[in-house]
Amino acid sequence: MSDSARSSNPSEDISATVESSESAPVKTSGLGLMYGLSAGHGIKHFGQGALLVMIPSIRATLGLGDVAIGGMSSAQSISSGLANIPAGILTDMFRKKIAWILLASMLMVGTGYIIIGVSPVYWALLIGVVIVGFGTSLWHAPAFGTLAARYPERRGFAMAAHLTGAQIGNTTSPLIIGFLLAGTIGSWVVFSGIDWRWLAVIISIPMFMTGFAVIAKFKTAGAESTGDVSLREYFGSAKKLLTNPGVLGMALLGALRGAIHNSFQVFLVIYMREELDYSDTFVGVHVALITMAGIISTPIMGNLSDRIGRRPVISFAMTSMTVLIFLFLQFDSGFAMTALIAILGLFFFSVMPIINAAAMDMIDKGSEGSGTALMFSGGAVIGSLTPIAAGFINQENGFHGVIIFAGIIAAVGAALSLILPMKAKV
Template sequence: MPEKYNPAPSGKSTKIARRSAIGSLIGTSIEWYDYFLYGTAAAVVFGPLFFPGADPLVGLMASFGALAVGFLARPVGGIVAGHMGDRIGRKAMLVASLLIMGASTTLIGLLPTYAQLGFWAPALLLLLRLIQGFGAGAEWGGAALMSVEHATAKKRGFYGSFTQIGVPIGMLLATGSFAAARTVFNNETFLAWGWRVPFLASALLIVVGLLIRLKLEDPPKFQEMKEQNTLSSRPIVDMYRNEKRNMWLATGMRISQNAVYYLYTVFAVAYIGRSLGSDSNTSLVAVMIASALGIISTPIWGALSDRFGRRRLYIFGSVGSGLFVMPFFMLADTGNPVLIIAAMVLGINFFHDAMYGPQAAFFSELFSTGVRYSGASISYSLGSVFGGGFSPLIATALLALGGGNPWLIVVYFLFLSCITVVCAYLAPETNLRDIDDDTDLGRTVQEPSPQTAH
């Protein structure tokens, strides 16, 4: 166990920390609802509607390929939001990302299908997915920083996890809305227009998110630097020049965590659905249960990281996730709903959440204040591209290459887990550092470039 940490008083308010964390949670939940709607639809409905005439497996791969396109835009969103967030403020980028995500999601719900618009239907679907990816890349860093930078020293892991809770809530809302639509509508009506309802509901949720985010304030240390005109004029350049080692380590730590999450929540939905029949909701129910439990397990892991450190929990989660992939497929292949749900819960809530709970605090603590938005956002987004973005597509291709046997998928995820384990081992332990003291990073920190006067 790490030595007892007795930080000097920081003047940070527990009330403000709680309000900022809850504000990040609600906004992030809405954004991830929007983002995960596409992933669920890709596994359930987009193949026949936007990529018809192909073999079902080819159609599924095309649908997952469109899903992966969104991840390509995430680093761009992370770079733009990182630069603006480190220069203008965290709050401004959180509002902008919410608007971008909400508009693109609502437009997907209004999009004509291939039968109505031909080639332009999948082309516009890809474009809107790119815009979604840009919004997602801009979102996470600001929400994480808003929670972590406002938090008191001994609760950064716990309050940072509120940003992460938005993911299981968003996934629960997305899968729940699709499961409800499939229950309410018969298959013909669902394919005709019922699938649009969850996307169109996003417009109402965005209004709620905006009302909450407009009331948030930038963290005190950032405001102080802005008032003193000591912010960097080129935060991305300064981050890469001075702190690129931690950027690459955080990217590596993100890879396996994100990949295994999309293995369970996107690929497994299609994998189990093909085994049990397209009318079965077992896989969606399993994801919903794991997502609901994630609302509890994620902050528990975050709080444990405040006590035991970020690194050891992250290493535990990445090792466990890699080793559990084969048992997961064995349980999924039984066709037993109880075993499928148990496999989903173990994979997500026990192993995955051990990484995801501490992640917002861990990644934020790796960077100094003036470049923190850039460093955290770019690392998170790059790891998403290398990990989650292509994992359903790659898993589908490997399943076909293996003749329907998932052993190649197991090898692939073991490889990704090894990358994350090594990066977590090499990363510094950060839960004891004062994040407002930019000299306390375990390395030499150079002075940022002075901000250009306007």
């Protein structure tokens, strides 16, 4: 069935009307695509959050050290970075096949989790982690790029809504996975718990289901495009992108935010489980707190950035993140630490869609996919190194050393947010 026939069907979730010509204009006033992709993004991030909570159990089963744990995060980051290259190319060259790229993304995440679940040794586990990393990153360029093109006047809000879906997934995942691993919620619910290997295989099921749901419901994603582009046209646009100082600056800023995430959050989980002796359920609750507040703050920040500009929102968030991370040196246990984690959650992930929107403001129409790929590639390059560095620091200086390391990175990002070029609010 043709794209035009599909989009004229009143049962379609996307309110877009595509004329019989491939290059005809499209009416795209509805928000169905935004909410649908946000839901899919949430399920994808449910899988990502699950792996984080399973790390202490994986560590205990396979006898892994701090550097090996950091190596897992680095392997995932490197594969995510590599995935951005084909994701960006495919998104901009085949703009009307976005749903198929998203299907491939979810199939890879599901397959990676099956491999993680059956892996007998560390190196086999890494293969699964790499496939999960590649699959999760394959989602970003087609999804973010399509939303940037579909909703140019509400770009900050659209990207924030998409990340809100991710934060819902990141919030519910540690709560559910932590409970299933521990088998307890206080003294109210008690059972034997589920082994992390079985959980990994079970997690693959919703990943596969989401991929097939996307291809069934959102085949017209990318319908606002005037058509595919040639390889020559693509590389011409990509060359302009790579020489745009504003976009490169936002890629660096996004990379620093990702480095904070990769270095701080992994060893916060290890610290709570091994030093504070928190149960898997309680660790899951704290990991959920990191993203829970962001469910509310992310769309607010996105909408605010559309109104007053990107720079003040980004700078405030990065500065707040710096101060809050250093406060963990003083408040490293008990209720004070719990409250601090919740407050950090207001900014930890919420600033990323605003950084992405700032980059999209400076990208030529038709290059949104490659622009998104560049943003996430920058994060992968720096993010692939920081977890190993944090592993060495945690091994020698403990979690307080990791706090200082992450705080310094956040401070550099806060300073750069004040001077990097951004498009002024018109």
